[in-house]
Amino acid sequence: MIELRNVKKYFKKPVRGKGVLGMLKTLFSRKYTLVKAVDGVSFDINDGEAVGYIGANGAGKSTTIKIMSGILTPTEGDIFIDGQRPYVNRERKNVLKSIGVVFGQKTQLWLDLPLTETYDLLKGVYDIPKDEYTKRLGELIELLDMKPFISAPVRTLSLGQRMRADLAAAMLHNPKTLFLDEPTIGLDVLVKRNLISAIKSIRAQYNTTLLLTTHAMSDIEQLCERVIVLDNGKTLFDGTIDGIKHMFGDKRNITVTTNRPITSDSVQTLSDRCDVPPEISQDGRQVKFSVDAGKQHVNEFLKSVLTTLPVEDIKITETDIEQVVRTIYENGIAPPPESESDGTGGEPDGENDRKEIETDGDGQKDGKIDETD
Amino acid sequence: MKPIRTAKIYSSFTKTNFLLTFAYRGQVFLWLLGGLLTAVMSGLLWWAVFKFGDGATSIAGFTYPQMLLYMIMSAICGEALYCGTADEIARDVRNGVIGMRLTKPISYQGQHVAMAIGNFGGRMIVIGIPMITLGTIVAVFGFGLTGIEWYNVLLAVPALFLGLLLKNAIGFMFGQIAFKTQAMWGVLSMLDVFVSFLSGAIVPLSLFPSGVQTALGYTPFPSVISLPVRIFMGMCTPYEIAIGFATSLFWIVVLNVLGALWYKRSVRHVVVFGG
Known part of the structure; x- marks a missing residue:
């Protein structure tokens, strides 16, 4: 030991x-x-x-x-x-x-x-x-x-x-x-x-x-x-x-590709359900959402995406450890109170x-x- | 049984360094060449001194054949007794290898003693024995040198070994400077010149003023080169040999104890950050 x-x-x-x-x-x-x-x-x-x-x-x-x-x-x-x-x-x-x-x-x-x-x-x-x-x-x-x-x-x-x-x-x-x-x-x-x-x-x-x-x-x-x-x-x-x-929440990164350009107004309702504002690409055909799976059901959020946006493709990734560690190195640790992290x-x-x-x-x-x- | 086990552990380092002396052909050739060149140049230099001196047949108690063999022997012994302890410590510290050495459950000082013995063994086989034999044949049959006796040759072996242990202890002490500074090249060069000069590797110590000779008698330096070479050539009385061996043993103990104490302080300076 x-x-x-x-x-x-x-x-x-x-x-x-x-x-x-x-x-x-x-x-x-x-x-x-x-x-x-x-x-x-x-x-x-x-x-x-x-x-x-x-x-x-x-x-x-x-x-x-x-x-x-x-x-x-x-x-x-x-x-x-x-x-x-x-x-x-x-x-x-x-x-x-x-x-x-x-x-x-x-x-x-x-x-x-x-x-x-x-x-x-x-x-x-x-x-x-x-x-x-x-x-x-x-x-x-x-x-x-x-x-x-x-x-x-x-x-x-x-x-x-x-x-x-x-x-x-x-x-x-x-x-x-x-x-x-x-x-x-x-x-x-x-x-x-x-x-x-x-x-x-x-x-x-x-x-x-x-x-x-x-x-x-x-x-x-x-x-x-x-x-x-x-x-x-x-x-x-x-x-x-x-x-x-999961120390900054159980995050899912959802990247949506649309078949025509969209504006920030069209993602306004979805944006309220995300921790950080969605990022829209310059050509307006791709938008990235970050959703905390601990706070809301991802499938519900996806349903809303499908009904709100002209979706062509969707990619979902979990936050990887590399990303979390990069955040820690940059900003230190400031876990949200409801975070389930067992960090010290x-x-x-x-x-x-x-x-x-x-x-x-x-x-x-x-x-x-x-x-x- | 513990001393046997300890000896077994450190003998691995002796074996490793013994093998290392044979690792590179070019290196062996350069040692031979270095020893030979030094011997020939010293021989020629002293030949000129004897020839153009005012007809003296001996200088400081040395006839020309004796001086010739002394210079050959000291050059070869200098090569055979080459002890890279200080240099190796400096390299270990500079390259950060000292850290890896410290993770082993054995003494770093002991490692160096064992390594120096292995190195000495290898060098004696590669250059020491052949060159000393050749030099003796040249001095005896070419220049009529007398006085070489088998028992003196045998006694020279432990004297050389004690010389090695002394050189290692001196090297271990001065190697500690590497923990304080990176400018070890100058330190090592100075140490080499200093030890060579005071041990009689450059000129016989009998050329020094008598007061200096007496003072040097109390130091470890004559035991490194002068004593073994003079024993080999039959120039020491049994009393001188006994005193020489006792002085060597005394200094080996003192220098190793001082080295160990200094090392204890030095390792606190191992302060390498990161990788």
Whole structure:
């Protein structure tokens, strides 16, 4: 089980001046900006659960994963993985043995060696018994289709092959928990589909707890039951995939194509039943309605459309998660009171919470705040 | 059983780095060429010093054949003992690979010791043993060098190994600077020149003023190159060998402890944002 309790991670960055003079001043300046990368995040993840951890660039996702995987120490708060803290020296080893980590933009493989040598090395690192190692490596080679390149030097692998190899490296010691930080970044559609299906199979086979960060919402929909949205270092939403989809209501987007141009007057009666005014295309032959299925019957609305407008074609789509997440990134969360969202979010502070606070270096006496160079 | 298991874990890194030394043919060829060129140029330089000096048969206790073998040995040992620890730490920090290393349930410092041993083993096989053998044959049969004894050759092996551990410990300490600055090229070049000069890789330490020699005796540097080469050439008394080994061991412990403490502070500077 993973438990995060009010985790904060602040960094101090020196304030750099512009131009040659500014850079020279930096050499003697003690001014810093305080960056709140993670600012009071709390959540629990149960064994075997698959959670999508999403947020815009710089929201604090990777920093959280780095704290959970023992790379960084939190400034405040606690993280427990099966009761142990990854950043405490005497507990660290046990945690690291029970987790596997894949960073999409970094590799843990030895570039100049054949893949098998890296796996042999990891066998030693995790002290995996020989029989278990052979069995598991065989399974992973099969599952991730690595036979064609298992003896090739890592440097010669394509990105898709390298990512599969990295996933196998992270799973070799059968970790209870797997952290995947943008594992599908840069992969083509086919490779991505295969990788996702391999991760699904691995989860099904080993009941691995999964925490996935990605910008591809389809990955989250396919792999996770739950999603946590992070923004400016704070949790905005923590709930089910359905919950986030419907957090702004159970919306249906209805696009109606008409056989002759229409005006805004002709959709006036329909417009009153929508949350937002309908959008009419420039040529007047297409109109888009957004209807909350929780407030009215969609079939009734469609009947009205058919009787009011000279309909040629109708297309209905549900609000997809991508759309919702885009709205959250842009505007934060402001759910209508009757929304059935089980989110835990609230209004964002308005200002950027990951704001950079200027300090003169003496202002921050807390030794835990890390300095960047 | 724990020490055996620990040794087994770290031996994987030794094996990996041992294999890495054979990964590229061109690289092996360049090491050989580098060692050979340094040895030949130093040999010629000292030949000119002896020839155009005022007829002296020995300089700072070295005859020309001794000086020739010393320079060959120090050039080859310099290549064999090349320890990329500081460079690797700098690369790990710059490329963000340090994060991946920190997710492994083993010591980063231990990894580097194991990797340095593997690297040393590979380099000794590829260039160390063949070139030292060749240099000795040239010095003994070409220039009439005497005094090479089998027991000194055997004693030089642990001395070289201690030299490697010292170089690794120095490299690990200075590699920590990479956590503070990206300008590691200058730091590493300075470190290389500094260690080479003070360890006797550029000129024998007996050429230094006696006060400096005495002061250097208390530092770890002579144990890196000067001590193993002089042991090999039979230029050390048993007492000097014993003192040399004791000094090496003392500094290996001190530098590794200091390195571990500094590393503990350094990892707090791993503050990479995002991916």
